Amino acid sequence: MKRSILLTLVSAIVFTMIANAQPNRNGKLDDGFTWFETVPTYGLDATQSRVNTGWSLKSAVRLIGDTPDGSIIKLVVEKGGKSVMTNSCKGGSFHNTPGAVGDSFMWTYSCWDKTQFTLETGTFDVKVFTIIGGAEKLQRTYKIDVRKVDRIKGSVQKPEPDFPEYYINRHAETPFAFIFLRPATSYGYSQTLAASESSQSKSRSSFQLFANGLERIRYQESDRCSVDGQDRHAGQFKHNRTHEHSHPKSSQLHRDAHGPPCC
Structure with missing residues (x-):
């Protein structure tokens, strides 16, 4: 119970720090979305x-x-x-x-x-x-x-x-990967993703991992998560393939932050 309360408190502090530490981004193009x-x-x-x-x-x-x-x-x-x-x-x-x-x-x-x-x-x-x-x-x-x-x-x-x-030609593009931390009730990195999520999913905090790539990938990929070098959880990522009505990036990995404490 103490560990659960502590983790909840730490998560709240982290999200608050992230929100408060954001620089003034008004008027900036979002290169991750381009x-x-x-x-x-x-x-x-x-x-x-x-x-x-x-x-x-x-x-x-x-x-x-x-x-x-x-x-x-x-x-x-x-x-x-x-x-x-x-x-x-x-x-x-x-x-x-x-x-x-x-x-x-x-x-x-x-x-x-x-x-x-x-x-x-x-x-x-x-x-x-x-x-x-x-x-x-x-x-x-x-x-x-x-x-x-x-x-x-x-x-x-x-x-x-x-x-x-x-x-x-995508081979000249810079490989990238980034994590978007989405608190409960907030929108996802891609607004269309948030709109398509269930109300149950929206009620949970989550992180979304985005990466570009050229090879075909399976719709289900295993992930391993560790905290301070210790494995905490293994599960599945959902992939959003690029098509006309999905997020522009070639692959999108989304993970709900539920289950055992993880990264």
Whole structure:
């Protein structure tokens, strides 16, 4: 009982210290949330047959801070200093309640415009602007490396050209992993994850481990947790694979903080 009370007290102190120790992050882009991917685009020729027109950029970005509803996130894709496409999206706004743990933020989860496309490949600058109250501000410039894969269809005996595929080279990206501590009743790192959780899960404190990766992973992975070098618990992680309606990162590991005391 004493150990349980002590651990509960320590957890409360840790969460309080984390909340109070947060630097002023208002107006900062959340790099952990940023995600870019290509979307194939097509046009019609004189015979109404589809022709390849290249690719468009789909983006997910989040700006920390309490911003007015209706603010805009604008993304300009440049190559060699020349603009090749511009996407503007109305940012969704999450206004956290006063005194609650966590951030208010503005975000766009799937920002793209099929009328904005290019056939060019190579290294591009992606400039992220915000338009808040009519004032436009450059928040960050990212770099992406877009590659093209030529494809064929038909039989081996009679191959014919197919539409190419465009993708962003991930091998140049920095590997990362981070833990997000989510107190009970607070939202998860990805708001869509929090919205999909059960009310029972929301009532428990939890930690969420995020990491990027290129290899396919199983939907269930074992984890081992230790405190001061001693194993405390072994269990399962849930993986959220990347797809159109999941968090942008390639894999997401989420763990409820229940059971024996653990890390």
